Amino acid sequence: MMERVYLDNNATTRLAPEALQAMLPFLTEEFGNPSSLHGQGRAPARALMAARHAVLELLGAEADGEILFTSGGTEADTTAIRSALAADPSRREIVTSTVEHAAVLALCDHLERQEGVTVHRIPVDGDGRLDIEAYRAALSPRVALVSLMWANNETGTVFPVEGLAELAHRAGALFHTDAVQAVGKMSVGLRGTDIDMLSLSAHKFHGPKGVGALWLRRGVPFQPLIRGGRQQRGHRAGTENIPGIVGLGRAAELALCVDHGAVRLLRDRLEQGILARVPKARVLGDPLDRLPNTSCLAFDFAEGEAILMLLDRAGICVSSGAACASGAMEPSHVIRAMKVPFTAAHGAIRFSLSRWTTAAEIDRLLEVLPPVVDQLRALSPFGAEEVK
Numbered sequence: 001m002m003e004r005v006y007l008d009n010n011a012t013t014r015l016a017p018e019a020l021q022a023m024l025p026f027l028t029e030e031f032g033n034p035s036s037l038h039g040q041g042r043a044p045a046r047a048l049m050a051a052r053h054a055v056l057e058l059l060g061a062e063a064d065g066e067i068l069f070t071s072g073g074t075e076a077d078t079t080a081i082r083s084a085l086a087a088d089p090s091r092r093e094i095v096t097s098t099v100e101h102a103a104v105l106a107l108c109d110h111l112e113r114q115e116g117v118t119v120h121r122i123p124v125d126g127d128g129r130l131d132i133e134a135y136r137a138a139l140s141p142r143v144a145l146v147s148l149m150w151a152n153n154e155t156g157t158v159f160p161v162e163g164l165a166e167l168a169h170r171a172g173a174l175f176h177t178d179a180v181q182a183v184g185k186m187s188v189g190l191r192g193t194d195i196d197m198l199s200l201s202a203h204k205f206h207g208p209k210g211v212g213a214l215w216l217r218r219g220v221p222f223q224p225l226i227r228g229g230r231q232q233r234g235h236r237a238g239t240e241n242i243p244g245i246v247g248l249g250r251a252a253e254l255a256l257c258v259d260h261g262a263v264r265l266l267r268d269r270l271e272q273g274i275l276a277r278v279p280k281a282r283v284l285g286d287p288l289d290r291l292p293n294t295s296c297l298a299f300d301f302a303e304g305e306a307i308l309m310l311l312d313r314a315g316i317c318v319s320s321g322a323a324c325a326s327g328a329m330e331p332s333h334v335i336r337a338m339k340v341p342f343t344a345a346h347g348a349i350r351f352s353l354s355r356w357t358t359a360a361e362i363d364r365l366l367e368v369l370p371p372v373v374d375q376l377r378a379l380s381p382f383g384a385e386e387v388k
């Protein structure tokens, strides 16, 4: 069977074998409930604590806050946003951006429509960088929370969250960052920053799916999203997903050792290789500050979905825009927010690498992609002429 080349690591990643090994005992003999007072609960309780420390260490925030385990990035985002609104009912505004993940944007749409919250969606420029003037203008004593992503899932553009958080605090607002794509793919250090809450998700950095965490700075006002038992000090009721949390903890330990520079070198080989071989291709996202593993390229006069399908036929997995937008022929909300010209907006493809991506895999892509784009452009009413 043909070996698949997996270049869709912003959608999800392969579980690290070490994470699987760490999880297995908690799916078998160590099945206990960490809240139990008897012996069977002891190992799960200890494992929960160890995972908490591992995540805090990955975030460079050992002494500054606590970890709340969740069912993933979406629940962490929802908890942060709803908690901030509940903490100070006199503040009924949220500031976010036009390029956030649906986990934030769909909730903000709902809060605006159903719960009378005012939402400021700050625009970005053609490279996906936040409009800082518009951001400053939106901050006021009415704002309960700023929620801005650390790194964009489609383009990899990194927002300067440390400075943005400082500005939020000056206006008396809390600051949450959706760091689901940043954690494990670049170094994130929370110590000394004004960030109050941070969301992460295990399956984006070789942990299991369905488990994530919300980091809360010590002393930040908090209201639980899920109420019930006293698990996690009442901050998130429900018996903990111990195998998942153990996998998350092990993945966090492994993420500390990743050589992001090596990933960046391979990503640059991919990008430069494509730009050298395919005319009328452009890189989307901030040229100066992007995730080292992500490359979003737009090909004029070629349909992204069609490129994706033909690459898939050759055993290469990529994404066109956000994974959740696949299947729709519309350019994603991120591409639209960046006002990418029409001829390119429909031909955007995201390549996202992992620490296991090899040079041979990149070279395979560089062999397969150019004829695929040529073939599609030949079918386009404008493509063949325009790219000459």
Ligand code: PLP
Pocket: 010, 011, 071, 072, 073, 074, 075, 077, 101, 103, 149, 151, 152, 153, 178, 180, 181, 201, 202, 210, 212
């Ligand atoms: N936020 C960002 C930036 C993401 O990329 C994703 C997943 O694609 C999420 C949130 C949602 O995370 P989860 O799938 O763990 O709910």
